[in-house]
Amino acid sequence: MAAKTFNIPTLMQGLPPHTACQGCGHGIAGRIIYEVIEEMGMSSNCVAFHDLACGANMLFAQKGNGFSGAHGRAIPTATGFKRTRPDMLVFSYAGDGATYSIGMQHTIHTALRNENITAIVVNNTNFGMTGGQMSPATLIGQKTTSSPKGRTAELNGNPIDITEVYSGMKIAYLARGSVDSVANINKTKAYIRKAFEKQMAGCGFSFVEIMAPCPTNWGMTALGSIKRMQDEVLKLYPVGEYIDGGAK
Amino acid sequence: MAERAIMKGNEALAEAALRAGCRFFSGYPITPQTEVLEYLSWRMYEVRGHMIQTEDELTGLHMLLGASLGGNRVLSTSSGPGFALFHEGMSYLCGCEIPAVLVDVQRLGAACGGIGVSQGDYEEVVHGGGNGDSQCIVLTPASVQEEVDLVQEAYDLAEKYRNPVIVMTDAIIGQMMEGVTLPDFKEHDINKYDWVYRPLKTNEMGKINAGWPGRSWTEQAKHLREKFASMQQNEQRWENVQVSDADVVCVAYGISSRVCKEAVKKARAKGVKLGLIRLVTAWPFPEKAFAEISKECKGILVVEMSIKGQTVPDVKLATKCGLSVYGYFSVDIVPDADIVVEIAEDIIAGTAQEV
Numbered sequence: 001m002a003a004k005t006f007n008i009p010t011l012m013q014g015l016p017p018h019t020a021c022q023g024c025g026h027g028i029a030g031r032i033i034y035e036v037i038e039e040m041g042m043s044s045n046c047v048a049f050h051d052l053a054c055g056a057n058m059l060f061a062q063k064g065n066g067f068s069g070a071h072g073r074a075i076p077t078a079t080g081f082k083r084t085r086p087d088m089l090v091f092s093y094a095g096d097g098a099t100y101s102i103g104m105q106h107t108i109h110t111a112l113r114n115e116n117i118t119a120i121v122v123n124n125t126n127f128g129m130t131g132g133q134m135s136p137a138t139l140i141g142q143k144t145t146s147s148p149k150g151r152t153a154e155l156n157g158n159p160i161d162i163t164e165v166y167s168g169m170k171i172a173y174l175a176r177g178s179v180d181s182v183a184n185i186n187k188t189k190a191y192i193r194k195a196f197e198k199q200m201a202g203c204g205f206s207f208v209e210i211m212a213p214c215p216t217n218w219g220m221t222a223l224g225s226i227k228r229m230q231d232e233v234l235k236l237y238p239v240g241e242y243i244d245g246g247a248k
Numbered sequence: 249m250a251e252r253a254i255m256k257g258n259e260a261l262a263e264a265a266l267r268a269g270c271r272f273f274s275g276y277p278i279t280p281q282t283e284v285l286e287y288l289s290w291r292m293y294e295v296r297g298h299m300i301q302t303e304d305e306l307t308g309l310h311m312l313l314g315a316s317l318g319g320n321r322v323l324s325t326s327s328g329p330g331f332a333l334f335h336e337g338m339s340y341l342c343g344c345e346i347p348a349v350l351v352d353v354q355r356l357g358a359a360c361g362g363i364g365v366s367q368g369d370y371e372e373v374v375h376g377g378g379n380g381d382s383q384c385i386v387l388t389p390a391s392v393q394e395e396v397d398l399v400q401e402a403y404d405l406a407e408k409y410r411n412p413v414i415v416m417t418d419a420i421i422g423q424m425m426e427g428v429t430l431p432d433f434k435e436h437d438i439n440k441y442d443w444v445y446r447p448l449k450t451n452e453m454g455k456i457n458a459g460w461p462g463r464s465w466t467e468q469a470k471h472l473r474e475k476f477a478s479m480q481q482n483e484q485r486w487e488n489v490q491v492s493d494a495d496v497v498c499v500a501y502g503i504s505s506r507v508c509k510e511a512v513k514k515a516r517a518k519g520v521k522l523g524l525i526r527l528v529t530a531w532p533f534p535e536k537a538f539a540e541i542s543k544e545c546k547g548i549l550v551v552e553m554s555i556k557g558q559t560v561p562d563v564k565l566a567t568k569c570g571l572s573v574y575g576y577f578s579v580d581i582v583p584d585a586d587i588v589v590e591i592a593e594d595i596i597a598g599t600a601q602e603v
Contacts, residue, residue, distance in 0.1 A: 010453065011453070014454070043448075043453065044447055044448040044449070044450070044452075044453060045447040045448075047445055049314070059458055060458070062456075063453065063454055063455065063456050064448060064453070064455065064456070064457065065445045065448070065457045066456075066457060066458055066459065067314075067317060067344075067445070067457070067458070067459035068458070068459060068460070069310055069313065069314075069340060069459075070310065070336055070337070070340050073306075073307075073310040073336075073337075076274075076302070076307045076310040076311045076314070077310045077311065077313055077314035077317075078314060079300070079311050079314060080272065080274065080310070080311035080312055080313060080314030080315035080316075080317075080318070080320075080322075081314035081315060081317055081318045081445070082314075083272065083298040083300075083315060084271075084272065084298075084314070084315045084318030084319060084320040084438065085318045085319075085438075085445075085446065087447075088446075088447060105303045105304060105307065106303065106307060108303075109302070109303040109307075113300075
């Protein structure tokens with residue numbers, strides 16, 4: 001088998017490295033997104049709408065068109081842009097806090113409109129940038145700085161599973177990937193490609209959730225956080241394709 | 249060819265925006281603004297634009313930010329409680345220097361208030377407008393024709409300064425019907441400006457468009473101070489009616505200014521020298537208009553449909569506190585021209601109370 005050479009995508013070359021913590025999933029997520037963009041020949045023809053906080057780390061690790069709007073608003077900002085320039089590849093890039101908490105109304109209504117954009121959500125089960133508070137995706141029992149004794153259903157409600165929320169909705173694509181292993185990274189990359197291709201074919205709203213570790217705020221080593229993903233997180237949030245719709 | 253029509257203020261404003269080249273509207277229904285959204289829900293598609301009825305007002309602002317970043321001329325409109333939700337987006341438009349035209353059709357009171365006419369949003373719109381040193385240009389039409397004219401001008405100003413422009417109107421101007429001359433359609437090229445996001449050319453692949461100011465805060469502060477100063481110097485607009493010999497000068501905008509115009513006529517007919525400074529821009533405040541006031545002027549009468557008399561501090565600043573200022577603040581009922589004349593007579597007689 002021929003050796004595969006590792007290349008940094010063109011739009012990420014010659015820049016200082018991203019500012020994410022060691023062991024964070026954002027670096028891998030960003031890289032595979034831009035690998036897909038380059039493989040599709042869309043490097044000059046795409047715009048990334050980042051959220052604030054950890055979701056904006058990638059803004060400074062990429063060349064080309066990027067924009068960081070208000071917290072939770074990456075999806076509507078991407079919507080307005082895509083309506084204006086439908087031939088460009090337009091995606092939002094945000095975390096679980098932005099997408100399932102402050103921006104939840106957009107997560108629902110963009111899917112109801114089946115808007116022809118792609119939303120990528122890096123879910124690390126907490127608010128990373130502000131120091132690890134509980135997010136809607138925090139697991140029951142998970143200790144965070146705003147659930148110091150661990151999340152309970154009685155006190156905090158149950159964690160959100162986007163595949164349940166979108167169940168039965170007429171959107172183009174829904175998949176959940178993960179960056180915990182090479183096999184899952186490759187799967188996730190294929191999901192992103194499919195989501196982008198559906199957008200460029202005009203099929204409607206595509207959504208890829210990427211499960212990621214947050215060793216800094218989970219209080220774990222990088223390897224420890226990968227183990228937690230495999231032992232706990234991915235059991236609650238399994239990897240796979242959930243909606244694979246046709247043309248709009 | 250310019251077209252004559254009889255139109256409701258809100259619908260005329262919507263049509264004027266389309267004729268200025270606006271092809272993107274995102275907003276939410278609220279009385280007394282809803283006709284804009286209803287009109288555009290069918291009319292926007294006739295001109296091959298996009299109209300999105302959003303999940304809330306806040307969403308509308310972020311959507312149009314994205315559309316403007318792509319080069320579109322954009323619009324969102326709201327009223328009172330809905331306009332309050334614009335502020336997050338307004339701060340982003342100001343901070344990232346993205347042009348947009350926004351409209352506040354003022355309604356009554358704080359909280360939900362009422363759907364009737366009032367002018368209580370002056371401070372919010374003129375001096376509020378989002379966190380972090382945000383500042384919008386504010387235009388205040390007093391007729392349906394002026395809604396049409398100012399909305400056209402608003403797009404040019406927004407792009408000239410890369411800044412949001414707000415048309416601050418009210419429930420009466422928005423809801424009433426008047427004869428209007430509609431301008432011809434203008435084409436807007438989405439690639440007109442170099443700051444617009446578009447596909448990159450081969451030699452632009454190293455370019456970084458991050459949407460942020462891309463300069464230090466010291467440099468950004470200097471840039472914005474110069475930009476705001478330039479707006480203040482060059483964009484003051486007003487209408488003076490018989491100001492130079494007036495013993496009392498009314499200051500008003502929107503529906504109140506129409507009553508004041510009538511009051512000037514009535515007062516002059518009985519020998520009372522009343523004048524009017526009508527604000528056409530509320531920001532920048534038309535300080536230059538006050539230069540015409542004579543040294544013999546006995547005082548200024550601010551006429552406004554509000555509780556606090558929100559224009560008063562700006563009037564005092566514009567006159568460097570050199571004139572007595574009086575108020576007639578009618579809140580939820582349109583001011584009465586005869587009462588304006590009575591108060592003017594009291595001011596001349598020295599029996600009126602200053603504010």
